[in-house]
Amino acid sequence: MQLRRQIIDKLNGFWMITTLVTILILPLVICIGLYIKAAPIFEQHSFLELVFTSKWEPSRGTFGFWPFIAGSLYVTLLSFLFTAPVCLLAALYLTQFAPRALIRIMHPVIDVLAGLPSVIYGVWGILVIVPFVSALSVPLSGSPSSGYSVLAGGIVLAVMVIPYTLNMLIEVFNTVPSGLKEASLSLGATMWESVKHVVIRGNYPGIISAYGLGIAKAFGETIAVMMVVGNVVKASGNPFNAAYPLPALIANNYGEMLSIPMYDSALMFAAFLLLIIILVINLFFRLLIHKTKRL
Amino acid sequence: MKRSIILFAIASAIVLSGCASRKKKDNTITLSGAFALYPLAVKWTEEYSKINPEVRFNVSGGGAGKGMADALAGAVDLGMFSREISAEEKSKGVWWVGLTIDAVVPTISSQNPYLPVLRQQGLSRSDFKAIFIDKTAVDWGELLGQPEKAGITIYTRSDACGAAETWAKYLEGHQENLAGIGIYGDPGMADAVAKDKLGLGFNNTIFAYDIKTGKKRPGMEIAPIDINDNGMIDPEEDFYETFDGILEAIANGVYPSPPARELYFVAKGKPQKQATLDFIRWCLTEGQQYVKEAGYVPIDNEKIDSYLKKLG
Numbered sequence: 001m002q003l004r005r006q007i008i009d010k011l012n013g014f015w016m017i018t019t020l021v022t023i024l025i026l027p028l029v030i031c032i033g034l035y036i037k038a039a040p041i042f043e044q045h046s047f048l049e050l051v052f053t054s055k056w057e058p059s060r061g062t063f064g065f066w067p068f069i070a071g072s073l074y075v076t077l078l079s080f081l082f083t084a085p086v087c088l089l090a091a092l093y094l095t096q097f098a099p100r101a102l103i104r105i106m107h108p109v110i111d112v113l114a115g116l117p118s119v120i121y122g123v124w125g126i127l128v129i130v131p132f133v134s135a136l137s138v139p140l141s142g143s144p145s146s147g148y149s150v151l152a153g154g155i156v157l158a159v160m161v162i163p164y165t166l167n168m169l170i171e172v173f174n175t176v177p178s179g180l181k182e183a184s185l186s187l188g189a190t191m192w193e194s195v196k197h198v199v200i201r202g203n204y205p206g207i208i209s210a211y212g213l214g215i216a217k218a219f220g221e222t223i224a225v226m227m228v229v230g231n232v233v234k235a236s237g238n239p240f241n242a243a244y245p246l247p248a249l250i251a252n253n254y255g256e257m258l259s260i261p262m263y264d265s266a267l268m269f270a271a272f273l274l275l276i277i278i279l280v281i282n283l284f285f286r287l288l289i290h291k292t293k294r295l
Numbered sequence: 296m297k298r299s300i301i302l303f304a305i306a307s308a309i310v311l312s313g314c315a316s317r318k319k320k321d322n323t324i325t326l327s328g329a330f331a332l333y334p335l336a337v338k339w340t341e342e343y344s345k346i347n348p349e350v351r352f353n354v355s356g357g358g359a360g361k362g363m364a365d366a367l368a369g370a371v372d373l374g375m376f377s378r379e380i381s382a383e384e385k386s387k388g389v390w391w392v393g394l395t396i397d398a399v400v401p402t403i404s405s406q407n408p409y410l411p412v413l414r415q416q417g418l419s420r421s422d423f424k425a426i427f428i429d430k431t432a433v434d435w436g437e438l439l440g441q442p443e444k445a446g447i448t449i450y451t452r453s454d455a456c457g458a459a460e461t462w463a464k465y466l467e468g469h470q471e472n473l474a475g476i477g478i479y480g481d482p483g484m485a486d487a488v489a490k491d492k493l494g495l496g497f498n499n500t501i502f503a504y505d506i507k508t509g510k511k512r513p514g515m516e517i518a519p520i521d522i523n524d525n526g527m528i529d530p531e532e533d534f535y536e537t538f539d540g541i542l543e544a545i546a547n548g549v550y551p552s553p554p555a556r557e558l559y560f561v562a563k564g565k566p567q568k569q570a571t572l573d574f575i576r577w578c579l580t581e582g583q584q585y586v587k588e589a590g591y592v593p594i595d596n597e598k599i600d601s602y603l604k605k606l607g
Contacts, residue, residue: 056471057471058471059469059471126483126486126487131490134491144446144448144493146448146450146476146487146491146494148476148478148487223479226453226479227479227483230476230477230478231453231476231477231478231479232475232476232477242476242477244477248453252453252454252455252477252479253360253455254360254361254364254455255357255358255359255360255361255362255363255364255454255455255456260383261383
């Protein structure tokens, strides 16, 4: 009996370590696999040339990824600008000001939003957001736009990312000990002052990591963005113009890989780039969290 | 003796049950790929299942490129494919049979303010080339010689697909050379063009017309092609009003090819599954009766015979 318990104990310990190691190694394996697949393209072009040139003609063997990288960054940035204030204020209201019953109603709503398949967001984007952006384009930018644009992509992404960021922020604000806020109130601070100085100031790392998670998720979102962003290979500053994000490039051209030489390496390189960029985003936010913790 | 009988019974039961479960797997046929062939494939699989209830189908879209990639990767039994099979693809050991013919048609919104003029003048191949490939024609008014100006919103397909490749081939280019906003999927393209009164795109016939009414889809119009390039649409070039009209023009070769083209099933090497072979054989023989009612043009009998020979 004793022996059996010891064996089970050993086994379980062994399994736990194995699974942990697997999880840790997995990103590395993916990264190496993608790099090996993308390697043929480095024989013809340098890394910098691939990333910073804009000419995209696969059948002539010219691969410039800059429009795709710029498109991805632009759409993600716009979605962040829409989500950041909305999520922060909504989470503050729900945790600090709202009656308890409201939070109980809101939780399932947020979960449903988070669980919707992205295709549904894409269809909703085509039916609602694209015409809306098209109608906005003449009064705001002076030239008509079809609505399939960076802005439409940003709005759809923002709505998709809100549930994740909001959930994280609610968790973060719920960890504030009520004693701290009460102390601040008893010293004569108003409700808003207490929230500002106790809840927000004390939780910078949590808020930043919530935003970081949202941005990383937004950056890799494929189908919903692909359906509304217009997929035109051209980097431009006008949000009413179409753009072509990296994930859409991979998803759209998966079928052409076989008929054009070097195309599959180029697409694998795109996937590799996506991974690298998301890693960089994550590292950047880790660093920020680290910095704010010391305040 | 008794024991051996029991053993034999158990053994044969195991073997039979193994057969049964294998049979289940052998009787499921998966297809993916071209939007152009999707409606007909769905019709065929429905009709085939009525006669052979034991066969199950999974049919999904995704564009011709996806069909080819899936078929070569062995992810599906048959890829649906809607453009010419390239030399690179043939060198990878693609096996194919042609099934039917359809066409890609240039589409506009029924709200297009230039519609009456377009119906008179049409657009020639060089006009389309100037719009989609050379990007020199950017204005409806200038293109049609009208005083009031309005920019053309060009739409193309974002997914790797037969429609765009075939349309580009008609204009002496490839899908990547086509200008315009990239829309995912044929239904998405139809929707975008119908909504944009200055839009110009292209669709497979089956997505430009409504099979139930035999007319164009609500909100959609065809930009007629001036085939003989004489600056006007002659009576023999005016066949877009009804679905039957355009199908007849494709069948008679009046409508140019490309953009008319054959549609294929592709696979990596000749399919090994008996169920798949039986299904293809049925599509080429009895299945041909559904081709017209589903809104496609039948291929001629010589071709059907040559494809049947490929099945062995």
